[in-house]
Amino acid sequence: MNYKVIDKETYYRKGVFRHFTEDCKCSTSMTARIDVTDLSGYSKRTGTKFYINFLYILSKVLNSREDYRMGYLWQTDELICYDVINPIQYVFHEDTGTCTPVYTEYNEDYEKFYSAALKDVEDAKKTREYGLDSANHPNWFDASYISWLSYDSLNIELPDGYLHFPPIINWGKYREENGRLLMPVTVRLNHAIADGFLVADVYRLLEQEIRSFVAFPL
Numbered sequence: 001m002n003y004k005v006i007d008k009e010t011y012y013r014k015g016v017f018r019h020f021t022e023d024c025k026c027s028t029s030m031t032a033r034i035d036v037t038d039l040s041g042y043s044k045r046t047g048t049k050f051y052i053n054f055l056y057i058l059s060k061v062l063n064s065r066e067d068y069r070m071g072y073l074w075q076t077d078e079l080i081c082y083d084v085i086n087p088i089q090y091v092f093h094e095d096t097g098t099c100t101p102v103y104t105e106y107n108e109d110y111e112k113f114y115s116a117a118l119k120d121v122e123d124a125k126k127t128r129e130y131g132l133d134s135a136n137h138p139n140w141f142d143a144s145y146i147s148w149l150s151y152d153s154l155n156i157e158l159p160d161g162y163l164h165f166p167p168i169i170n171w172g173k174y175r176e177e178n179g180r181l182l183m184p185v186t187v188r189l190n191h192a193i194a195d196g197f198l199v200a201d202v203y204r205l206l207e208q209e210i211r212s213f214v215a216f217p218l
Contacts, residue, residue, distance in 0.1 A: 001139050003071065006079040017079070020165060020192035021145045028191045031153050033182040034206055036174050040181050042214040045063065052117045054171070055143055057213055059087050059106040059113070060168055061205040062141060068202075070165045070193040071138060079193075085166060087143040087183050089117070091124040102154075103140060110213075112188045139168040150175040154186040165190050 011017055020026060036054070043050040062068040062086055071080045086106045090099045103125045107113040124131075134140075146154075150173040158164055167189055174183035187202045 002083040003139070004081040006070075006081055016195065017192050020190070024191075025163065026117055026191050027156075027158065027164075027188055028187060028194065028196065028199055029155055029188040031151075031184055031186040031194070032200075032203050033038075033184050034203055034210075036084055036183045036210065037181040038214045040174065048114065049118070051120075051145060052114055053122065053213070055087055055089060055104075055117060056110055056113050057206060057209045058143060059085075059168060060108065061202060061209055062169075063069045063106060064205060067194055067198050068167055068189075069139075070166050070190075074163065074165045082139040084139065086137075086140045088137070088140045089121070089143050090145070091121055092147070093125075093128055098128065098130070099188055100127055100129060103133070103137055105150055124194050127160075139166070142168045144168075144170045149173060151184050154184075156186070156188045161191065163190065165193055169202075 008014060008017065036050075039053060040050055043053050047208075066081045067080045069085050071082055072078070073080060084106055087104055087206075089102045089104055090100055092099050102120045104113075104117045104120045108118065131182075154170055154172075156168050156170070167187065169188070170186040172184045174181045183208070185203065187199050189199055
């Protein structure tokens, strides 16, 4: 885990950062649908799992710019930017109705990421422990698939004043609309390090990366 310390006096969002860490501590969240028709087709053609393919694309997008890799060290009051952030995915256990967090390391190499993510999921299926270990995984973002519902809105609440900077991403079942498969995705970021543009840009980057991803078969 490597990071650089951001000089808050020269930080390009200095005024916004000060306001939303001192005057009005809050987050910003948005839900929108993205077109995953081509990604679904690619996954079926290649015999790969749509879920892991999307997780890879999501991780690539969130690692593509510093704004999504920010962190806060409350012990030293430092704003930092991680070299890389990794997804916390989840395994649902049908027998208990509970989930187990799965710490998967991001790798830009798709095949290496896919193999590791698949193994992490299979290993997690063997336990029923919750196993959350945030203290030892500070540069990990929450990536949770809500497989039972194609929802229209979702809001993640955190304690007032809690400066949690890693992204929280949720997505639901895709559904067919006008011959296309649209999937709800919810993006939550702390307002101190992101505004509406940065939240909305996640969707643009996701669709851009999906187009690039499906253009190159395995």
